[in-house]
Amino acid sequence: MSSDLSQNLKIYRLSMEEYEKMKTLLGHEPNVIEWCLFSALWSEHCSYKSSKNHLRKFSFRNSNTPDMDGENAGVVDLGYGEKIAFKMESHNHPSFIEPVQGAATGVGGILRDIFTMGARPIMSANYLCFGDIEAPRMKHLMKGVVKGISSYGNCVGVPTVTGQTNFHPLYNKNILVNALSVGYFGPEQRMALSNASGSGNLVVYVGAKTGRDGVHGASMASASFDDDSESKKPNVQIGDPFYEKLLIEACLEVLEKNLVVAMQDMGAAGLTSSSFEMSSKGQVGFILDLKKVPLRDSSMTPEDILLSESQERMLLICKPEKLSELQETFKKWSLDSAVLGEVQSDRKVKLMWGEEVLTNIDPDLIVEEAPRYDRPYQPWNSLQKTQALQAPEKINFQSLIEKAFKTSKLNRFQWIYNQYDQRVGARTATACESAVAHARLDHSGRGLALAVGCRTDLMVMDAQIGAFDAVYYPAFQMALKGSVALSITDCLNFGNPQKPEIMSQFVASVEAIASASVQLNAPVISGNVSFYNETLDENIPPTPAIGMVGMRDSVEDILPDYFQAPMEYIVRVKMDWLQSYTWLNSLEQKVSQFTENTHADIAGFIKQCQALDQKRQAELIPITSIKAIGLGGLAVTCLKMVQGNVGFDLSFDTSLIPESELFRDELYSFIVTTTDLDLTISFLKKHFKNFPVDIRKVGETVTEKIHISKKIILDFKTTKSQFEKGL
């Protein structure tokens, strides 16, 4: 192999086989431009080459989910003329390098995926994974990511309403930043498509000028930046939420005025991916002159322009007669627009540099013919034991809890979500203080529910169990608030897919999620895959983050997640599918025990839980709060419900139970607080009479006391301040 070729393979990150395939498709040795195009579009991020074969398993659809194959984001029909589009995306590696901008541009990117369809973004959420809080740079990374999400989200005017923050040492060298957005279509509102059409139509570039953002000669892998030399530094993509806000308004306005045939945002691989995908989907060609691209830096080469990841840019197709009104609208919003070329029926993308032809290539060769790999994997060997669960012994509960506070495992993260504007839009009913966010839909007044899922400790214990839980748990949490799960998006974060053990985790997760989504009648309609979260052979735990939307009849009277007043009864409803001790175990000892209940039973139970809310309202059952029992069991859940001056006492009713059981994970159980014990217990027993549940009083709420058991007593004031401690 010539040294030139081996250099190119390294710079453009293509394998020898991929190069051979590219050469065959082109029919000649690729030129620099062609290397760039294939490199971008055949990257894992753009082509999904290692995952596509498995993502087909998410094919389940129902009457609410029109099939929009290959669109930017999934759409759910909510009835009453209302629709939503939603999707989740990762921005992991950039956030590790520059956390503020990495997270900010992650938020910006996912918002564009939503409004490129013509939906107004109305809610944002995030899913974050950090390493050990004491690991090098970790505090700096956490603060930076939160700052990035908050500064971008707040300025762009979309409320950040829910999220999840996880910690595990396996994320030390690879943090995860996943951003989710939900957009709304009202009745009569036009949806935009991304397939180009109409020979003679114009290809128009709108938004920010193109600069060198994201273009780099040197590899971004090593983060040693002591060297002042400018050329060695990566060109960090900067997000400008102000610009994005202008772009949102301008794009929605031109769509409303019906000035646009098709639209796509310039995301990863910027102009390259948007132009090739639009033309390939529309089965048309383009003639584009790269010299017409508005530039921030006039010394940029055509390669720079094609690979630039400058933010806040869109590509539109419009009819020639609509151009001047389109450009005026963008000008009104202080945004650039430039005609780059036109649509042609000859199915080739012809890239020009003034008069010079850079390449003339069939977009399908790159998009449709992208490689697809069947990476080797093993069928999943699940951690299913049916022998009795052995409770760990000799646990110092007090120091366990202290450690949990120290490692942020018990942190309430108020210091994080108090930096997010949760109420802009005046739609928010419940937000970050609750497990499930609810926003009021403009037209019908119903409540749109949003929750994220995927619990690190379960994923580490067993990828398949964790992946089932990633779907069931948010659906369960939603059900407790009276909301029914409608649809799912995912962000599948995994390590190196070329390693069979990682690929096995991936396949097991995808299959578990697909199966759970069918059980719940909540199709997976959009998603993202982030592979290669690996540094120096160390891979992240399997992390299939889930975003779930649901529906509630109204936004009125949603029960809170916290204790409301002292002298109330705490009642637990326990339905077992899985028991484990993720809290009390170190990583080495993984135990779990499945019951006889099937997945259909879980789905049925969740459905029955969802019917609870309306019934308790109708029958005036004085339930004051409701919460799913999380990992760490009853004890940890009650700890998390402490609010104001209200604590709890579990010591009398559970005094016959071994202390370790108070910390045992019991999927899926929940607790309620109520002022009328007998009425509530008989109500719950009647409601769940067809289910193998255990319903009993487990404790009471008390003023300024935390008694987990007779021996585990915590100081109220210290504990409260620990919850609220932030970075």
Place this chain on the structure above:
Amino acid sequence: MSLNVGIPRFLGTNCDEDVKRWIESKGFRATYLWYEDRFESKDFDWIVIPGGFSHGDYLRCGALAARTPVMKSVQEFASKGKPILGICNGFQILCEAQLLPGVLLQNKNLRFIDQWQTLTVQNADNPFSKMMTTQQHIRLPIAHGDGQYYADSETLQKINNNGQIWLTYDENPNGSALNIAGVTNEKKNVCALMPHPERAQFEWMGSSDGELFL
């Protein structure tokens, strides 16, 4: 009684739709006023400047918005003694436009703060407090990064004596001088506050005390 309310819209204004819906829910007529356009004072009864991040909050909050054509008309409107309400970024813009005393600095903890606040009504003698009584406690949400009210001691004394302190925080979240959450001008026709009344219209939002303002 139906009022004509003008709602200025700058590049980056976020809470315009929220404010419009709030105003219209009262049966008033609300019209957006584009930042590049002038308007006639006689066409409107009230002007309400909504929150958001006008011009990205760049340079200084409200600084660039304050120097736009629509604000020239707002100045005229103010000089005629007609009522103006500024919310959050609206407050910042009115200060930059010198229609209100003082300035809003970055929050003391240097972070954006989103949380519910209990406020006390100090003076209720302005067009937007007809349903309030002095010393009344109300609950409104704040969401801002630059809400620390500052004025020099002479100005603070003056506005205090003149009854221009409209609302104060019961628990100061951002370091504002004299716990100030909202002020009025000397003539008491220009009023502004950092909290968001339009986000407290219904109990399901968390509070309905925003209704006291219209």
Place this chain on the structure above:
Amino acid sequence: MITIGIKIMPRDVILDSQGRAIESSMKSNGFQVQSLRAGKYIEMTLPAASHDLAKAEVERMLHEGGLFNPLIEKYDIYFN
């Protein structure tokens, strides 16, 4: 005591969103400006015995103390 000024600006290749917004606003209001970039200026006094020692200490603050972000910013040091 030695007084030092540090001008911190966005690196040339980096998008300066603040500068862009201010430039646009000034132009809209009819002011004559070709281009505008915005950064920050830090003034500090140090108990250093010489200019060289003061500069060395400031360089340490910049590179080890996080006074600037080398990924997205550049700096110049001035003596008054």
